Amino acid sequence: MTAPKTQALPTEAGPALQRNEGLAAWRQIADGLEGDITSGLLRPGDKLATEADLAARFGVNRHTVRRALAVLASRGLVRTTQGRGTFVEANPIAYPIGPKTRFSEVMSRAGREAWGELMGAAEAEAGERIAEALGLAPEDRVLELRTRHSADGTPISMAQIWLPVPRFAGLERSYRRLGSLTKAFAKHGVADYTRLSTRVSARPAALHEAQTLELVPGRVVLVIDSVNVDADGRRIQATRSLFAADRVELVIEP
Amino acid sequence: MTAPKTQALPTEAGPALQRNEGLAAWRQIADGLEGDITSGLLRPGDKLATEADLAARFGVNRHTVRRALAVLASRGLVRTTQGRGTFVEANPIAYPIGPKTRFSEVMSRAGREAWGELMGAAEAEAGERIAEALGLAPEDRVLELRTRHSADGTPISMAQIWLPVPRFAGLERSYRRLGSLTKAFAKHGVADYTRLSTRVSARPAALHEAQTLELVPGRVVLVIDSVNVDADGRRIQATRSLFAADRVELVIEP
DNA sequence: TTCGGTTGTCTAGTGATATAGACAAATCGA
DNA sequence: TCGATTTGTCTATATCACTAGACAACCGAA
Numbered sequence: 001m002t003a004p005k006t007q008a009l010p011t012e013a014g015p016a017l018q019r020n021e022g023l024a025a026w027r028q029i030a031d032g033l034e035g036d037i038t039s040g041l042l043r044p045g046d047k048l049a050t051e052a053d054l055a056a057r058f059g060v061n062r063h064t065v066r067r068a069l070a071v072l073a074s075r076g077l078v079r080t081t082q083g084r085g086t087f088v089e090a091n092p093i094a095y096p097i098g099p100k101t102r103f104s105e106v107m108s109r110a111g112r113e114a115w116g117e118l119m120g121a122a123e124a125e126a127g128e129r130i131a132e133a134l135g136l137a138p139e140d141r142v143l144e145l146r147t148r149h150s151a152d153g154t155p156i157s158m159a160q161i162w163l164p165v166p167r168f169a170g171l172e173r174s175y176r177r178l179g180s181l182t183k184a185f186a187k188h189g190v191a192d193y194t195r196l197s198t199r200v201s202a203r204p205a206a207l208h209e210a211q212t213l214e215l216v217p218g219r220v221v222l223v224i225d226s227v228n229v230d231a232d233g234r235r236i237q238a239t240r241s242l243f244a245a246d247r248v249e250l251v252i253e254p
Numbered sequence: 255m256t257a258p259k260t261q262a263l264p265t266e267a268g269p270a271l272q273r274n275e276g277l278a279a280w281r282q283i284a285d286g287l288e289g290d291i292t293s294g295l296l297r298p299g300d301k302l303a304t305e306a307d308l309a310a311r312f313g314v315n316r317h318t319v320r321r322a323l324a325v326l327a328s329r330g331l332v333r334t335t336q337g338r339g340t341f342v343e344a345n346p347i348a349y350p351i352g353p354k355t356r357f358s359e360v361m362s363r364a365g366r367e368a369w370g371e372l373m374g375a376a377e378a379e380a381g382e383r384i385a386e387a388l389g390l391a392p393e394d395r396v397l398e399l400r401t402r403h404s405a406d407g408t409p410i411s412m413a414q415i416w417l418p419v420p421r422f423a424g425l426e427r428s429y430r431r432l433g434s435l436t437k438a439f440a441k442h443g444v445a446d447y448t449r450l451s452t453r454v455s456a457r458p459a460a461l462h463e464a465q466t467l468e469l470v471p472g473r474v475v476l477v478i479d480s481v482n483v484d485a486d487g488r489r490i491q492a493t494r495s496l497f498a499a500d501r502v503e504l505v506i507e508p
Numbered sequence: 509t510t511c512g513g514t515t516g517t518c519t520a521g522t523g524a525t526a527t528a529g530a531c532a533a534a535t536c537g538a
Numbered sequence: 539t540c541g542a543t544t545t546g547t548c549t550a551t552a553t554c555a556c557t558a559g560a561c562a563a564c565c566g567a568a
Contacts, residue, residue: 020554021281022277022278022280022281022282022284022555023276023277023278023281024276024277024278024524024525024526025525025526026276026525026526027275027276027277028276030276031458032459032460032461032464033461034460035457035458035459035460035461035463035464036460036461036462038457038460039460039462039463041460041462050543050544050545051544051545052543052544060526060527061526061527061528062527062545063525063526063527063528064525064526064527066545066546067525067526080545080546081534081535081544081545082533082534082535082544082545082546083533083534083535083536083543083544083545083546084534084535084536084543084544084545085535085543085544085545086545197505197506198505198506199503199504199505199506200454200476200503200504200505200506201476201499201502201503201504202456202474202475202476202499203289203292203474203499203500204285204289204474205286205289206286206288206289206290206292206293206295207286207287207289207290208289208290208293208295209289209293210286210289220456220457220458220474221456222454222455222456245455245456245457246457248455249453249454249455250453250454250455251451251452251453251454252451252452252453252454252506274523274524276525278554278555278556279555279556280555280556304513304514304515305514305515306513306514314556314557315556315557315558316515316557317555317556317557317558318555318556318557320515320516321555321556334515334516335514335515335564335565336514336515336516336563336564336565337513337514337515337516337563337564337565337566338513338514338515338564338565338566339513339514339515339565340515509568510567510568511566511567511568512565512566512567512568513564513565513566513567514563514564514565514566515562515563515564515565516561516562516563516564517560517561517562517563518559518560518561518562519558519559519560520557520558520559521556521557521558522555522556522557522558523554523555523556523557524553524554524555524556525552525553525554525555526551526552526553526554527550527551527552527553528549528550528551528552529548529549529550530547530548530549531546531547531548532545532546532547532548533544533545533546533547534543534544534545534546535542535543535544535545536541536542536543536544537540537541537542537543538539538540538541538542
């Protein structure tokens with residue numbers, strides 16, 4: 001047997017908690033324990049350390065630990081029994097390949113099939129970052145599109161798309177009509193294009209991002225910066241896409 | 255001029271804040287405003303909405319807004335002047351292509367060159383998830399390696415690696431000696447291998463993850479699940495890598 | 509200079525967060 | 539059945555987070 005019924009020892013010498021940083025201690029403990037469960041360190045049926053142990057480990061009072069456990073229990077992650085202890089109830093799919101994958105599969109096709117609503121379009125100076133990405137001068141003009149993609153009424157991602165002008169001037173009208181960047185590109189003489197680079201990072205959502213994605217502020221977003229080139233190797237598009245991290249899982253195609 | 259000196263209007267009807275969820279209101283406001291700055295919505299020199307406006311927008315007292323602004327000011331993100339208002343000081347590189355990229359460039363090469371310390375190795379049953387990834391039965395045995403990768407003494411990533419047994423039994427000894435999975439594979443008759451699939455997600459760090467990566471609990475980690483196949487298309491390795499999101503930016507090669 | 513707009517500071521009060529200690533109640537194994 | 543272990547509940551206290559209101563200090567423009 002590989003997983004005997006011995007006690008689980010999640011962490012030996014508990015990591016320090018942030019104090020007076022606007023994050024309640026009980027919340028940090030609850031988040032951490034939830035991570036231990038969803039990441040598979042603690043498996044269904046495993047016994048958590050005792051309240052006294054956890055309190056000692058985190059350097060807090062037992063009441064503070066109890067509050068964290070109460071939150072997890074109310075969400076069905078653990079079950080507590082007097083005299084016995086606290087046990088992991090079920091592993092609530094840390095990475096549900098099923099439901100989350102659907103939309104990301106689409107998005108992973110280099111964004112080609114993505115259908116999005118156009119939330120805004122404007123012409124402006126490229127600026128340093130976009131100019132570098134597109135191989136332009138910072139004062140060159142670009143067309144910026146802002147789009148949002150939803151599935152079943154739930155916003156999944158939002159994107160900013162920068163295109164060189166004058167080559168793609170007026171492309172927003174094609175996009176609005178066709179709902180697809182690929183088709184809009186076709187109207188502007190770009191039959192095919194490929195992804196030149198992709199960069200992935202993650203951070204808490206900004207206020208306006210949380211609003212657009214209908215997220216609670218502070219939730220995690222995946223940020224994907226990419227640059228596309230046409231068949232001749234010319235850079236035609238820079239994109240920054242934001243995904244609600246708990247609504248999608250990105251599938252990178254080789 | 256594309257960016258006139260008009261007032262910035264980050265959000266119209268402020269998103270609702272979480273109340274009594276262990277996240278202080280001032281912290282949520284500070285995080286959100288920071289995101290507005292680092293994401294580029296608010297640019298250096300831009301004037302933030304007045305304290306009274308922000309208070310109304312978030313439905314909090316002005317003192318609460320002031321606390322959030324004080325945090326941002328103490329970090330040099332904004333500067334406040336009596337009688338004038340609060341202004342964005344500088345955009346502190348939301349996505350520093352420079353310092354963050356170095357290590358991720360290495361990791362993006364399918365983990366081939368990654369040098370890691372072996373933190374543990376054990377044989378166990380595959381279990382449902384790993385079995386599916388490797389094309390085994392859940393009761394088949396696998397070798398699990400746990401590694402950690404650092405740069406200049408700072409932990410950057412940690413990984414769990416699953417390998418089918420008996421084919422790769424004892425591979426941990428080669429790994430420990432050679433410091434490279436590629437070289438260890440070579441010792442076991444795998445001259446070349448390629449990445450079959452890659453999945454990217456993000457979430458707050460679990461307790462033990464925060465400890466291994468020397469992170470404050472609750473910070474964001476990037477989770478990359480991948481499967482590798484040998485030259486014959488046989489699945490030889492499943493990996494789950496965790497990156498401290500604020501220390502790396504993943505570069506996906508086409 | 510005046511005045512509207514904005515930030516700085518103060519007092520006071522309420523509820524949430526966290527600590528400390530004590531004891532009851534349930535579980536489980538000796 | 540006994541006793542050690544563990545969770546459940548209670549009281550009390552201190553600090554932090556947030557609200558409410560008021561007024562001073564400062565800036566910029568009319």
